Each structure stands twice: as structure tokens, then as C-alpha cells.
Amino acid sequence: MKRIAIDMDEVIADAENRFFEWYEKDYGIKIPMEKLHCRHFPEIVDEQHMTIVKKYPWKEGFFKDLGVIKGSQEVISELVKKYEIFITTAAMEFPNSLVHKLEWLNKYFPYISWQNIVFCGDKSIIHADYMIDDSVRHFKRFTGQGILFTAPHNINVDWNPRVNSWKEVGDMFL
Numbered sequence: 054m055k056r057i058a059i060d061m062d063e064v065i066a067d068a069e070n071r072f073f074e075w076y077e078k079d080y081g082i083k084i085p086m087e088k089l090h091c092r093h094f095p096e097i098v099d100e101q102h103m104t105i106v107k108k109y110p111w112k113e114g115f116f117k118d119l120g121v122i123k124g125s126q127e128v129i130s131e132l133v134k135k136y137e138i139f140i141t142t143a144a145m146e147f148p149n150s151l152v153h154k155l156e157w158l159n160k161y162f163p164y165i166s167w168q169n170i171v172f173c174g175d176k177s178i179i180h181a182d183y184m185i186d187d188s189v190r191h192f193k194r195f196t197g198q199g200i201l202f203t204a205p206h207n208i209n210v211d212w213n214p215r216v217n218s219w220k221e222v223g224d225m226f227l
């Protein structure tokens with residue numbers, strides 16, 4: 054079986070939306086999603102809020118009960134029949150995320166065994182045939198084929214192949 058490594062944030066888990074939620078809660082400002090075009094959330098807020106917003110992912114609860122990226126559950130439930138699927142996330146950067154990420158995976162992807170979950174730092178340690186990720190930096194030293202999953206921040210990033218949705222991942226692999 055070929056092996057596919059799949060990222061969490063902005064690929065199967067909607068962490069970006071948590072920034073919008075917390076920012077609105079803290080400052081009462083609702084930012085339209087479209088502003089995110091080609092940028093990460095901390096770059097679109099008021100300059101005086103930037104330092105605090107940048108630290109959100111390190112705070113307790115940021116990764117708790119995130120939304121699920123549309124179509125990921127359905128497509129991955131089919132992929133596991135034909136491929137070895139690993140969830141690979143650079144979670145070590147955010148120590149408070151570990152328990153919540155694991156709980157989240159058990160809740161929304163219960164058919165993925167703990168043996169197929171990799172919480173890591175540098176993803177170049179991952180050995181797989183394909184890696185589906187929204188950050189091309191993880192492809193630099195990856196020996197397999199990196200597949201860029203479209204997110205607002207990477208719209209202008211030059212990478213091929215790219216997939217815009219889980220439907221497109223299904224079309225590519227199933």
C-alpha cells in the first residue's frame with residue numbers, strides 16, 4: 054500500500070476560524086474571512102493587537118473542538134481502504150494542543166488508529182509517498198510528493214500539484 058501523510062490544521066481541522074472567534078471575543082471586532090487572502094490571521098489585525106493574536110495558538114484551548122474541513126471525513130474514510138494513512142502534525146510547537154488534537158482525532162476520525170497518528174516537530178522525519186499539507190515548507194526535505202492543500206494564506210504560492218478541496222483529493226487518489 055502507498056502511504057499518505059495528512060496534515061491537520063487547515064487540511065482537516067479548521068484552526069484559522071478559531072483566530073476569528075477569539076479575536077471577536079477579545080476585541081469585539083468581526084473580520085470578514087475574505088481579508089485573509091494570501092495572509093495569515095495575525096497579519097490582518099490591528100497592529101496593536103498583533104503580538105497577542107500571534108500567541109493564540111500557544112494558549113490553552115485554542116485547538117479544542119475545532120471545525121472539520123468539509124469533505125475530509127468522507128474522503129479519508131475511503132482512502133484508508135486503499136492507502137496507509139498517517140495524520141502528521143507539527144504539534145510539538147504548541148504543547149497545549151496535544152491532548153486536544155488527540156481528542157479531536159478520536160472524535161472525528163475514530164477509524165484512524167493511534168499507531169497512525171504522528172505528533173512531530175520537523176516533518177522531514179516523515180517517510181511517505183505523498184504528503185497533503187497547506188505549508189510548502191514541509192515539502193522542502195520530504196522525499197515523497199508534496200501536495201499543497203489550498204488555504205487562504207497559500208493562494209499565491211507556486212506549487213504543483215495543488216488540491217482545492219477534499220473532493221479533489223478523492224478524484225486524485227480514489
Ligand SMILES: [Mg+2]
Nearest residue numbers: 060062063187
Ligand atoms: Mg497545516
